[in-house]
Amino acid sequence: MTHLYRINPDHAQTVLGINDDNTKVLTTLTGVEIFARGDELTLIGEEYELTRVKRTLDELQAMARRGHVVTRDTVKHTLNMVTETKRESVAGMLSQEIISRKGKVVRPKTRGQKEYVDAIDDNTIVFGLGPAGSGKTYLAMAKAVQALHAKDVNRIILTRPAVEAGEKLGFLPGTLNEKIDPYLRPLHDALRDMVEPEMIPKLMEAGIVEVAPLAYMRGRTLNDAFVILDEAQNTTPAQMKMFLTRLGFGSKMVVTGDITQVDLPGGQKSGLRVVRDILKGVRGISFQELTSEDVVRHQLVGAIVNAYDAWDDAQESLAAAKKARAEMAHHERADHT
Secondary structure, eight states, X not given: OXXXXXXXXXXXXXXXXXXXXXXXXXXXXXXXXXEEETTEEEEESOHHHHHHHHXXXXXXXXXXXXXXXXXXXXXXXXXXXXXXXXXXXXXXXXXXXXXXXXXXXXXXXXXXXXXXXXXXXXOSEEEEEOOTTSSHHHXXXXXXXXXHHTTSOSEEEEEEOOOOSXXXXXXXXXXXXXXXXXXXXXXXXXXXXXXXXXXXXXXHHTTSEEEEEGGGGTTOOBOSEEEEEOSGGGSOHHHHHHHHTTBOTTOEEEEEEOTTOOOOGGGOOOHHHHHHHHHTTOTTEEEEEOOGGGOOSOHHHHHHHHHHHHHHHHHHHHHHHHHHHHHHHHHHHHHXX
């Protein structure tokens, strides 16, 4: 089928991309051929795919009108979202600005990220589960800074378990703080994107921002604070309980982690794995799952995540088949005796 689509000349370059890079993404993902001539696009393809492409172009034009930058990744995520969403405006969903600094705006970029951000607004404790690059920590940090600016909280507390992965703390050079610093560096880096770098030491000295290992949370009650626990897959069940029970009045907690990347030694059980079963259905607590579709780093990151998931599934199937064969052989030997 062939369809003529008219595009606003003022937004054509933003929507189509440099050298029509954005339309090439649409063609690759849908098979719809797109030919541009002035303010008119000729779309050739199957009816279902034409519908998706037309709606995607509508949303991209809406984003361009609002001044959003449209990249190849924007096109990909928008196409995915119009496929899942029937009535809601994707441009409206993705226009929610959390914070802005020096022209850089932090906002959700996928449907999963939007639901995650909304859950943080609507709940006291939110668990953000997902692979690397899905925005779970970065968006939580942005919401924390937003809450501080709005005076909803008086301080931000950022924490991670200092789990050794390959190197022993005792053999690393420097003082205890210098040894712990590499574990907390990702939180410092994210914070630096949200707050003027020269302000961070002043905020930390005043106790408005605190970055500390999880062990430092024991025995405390955290009132009027936005608390983020990162890399929570490396907590034990006892540590997870200890952290959650630090919650004080006027506070909000966000717990982030990836249960496929547990670094706990000796086969210890991850507190993040079991907490869902324990707290499922508790009012004021939300579990949000982010997937490879929410990965906003290089497009290969999503492909890598999917490849590892497929490999893990295959290994589990092989293990199950091996166990079944072993049990069958055991029963056969028992029958012969």
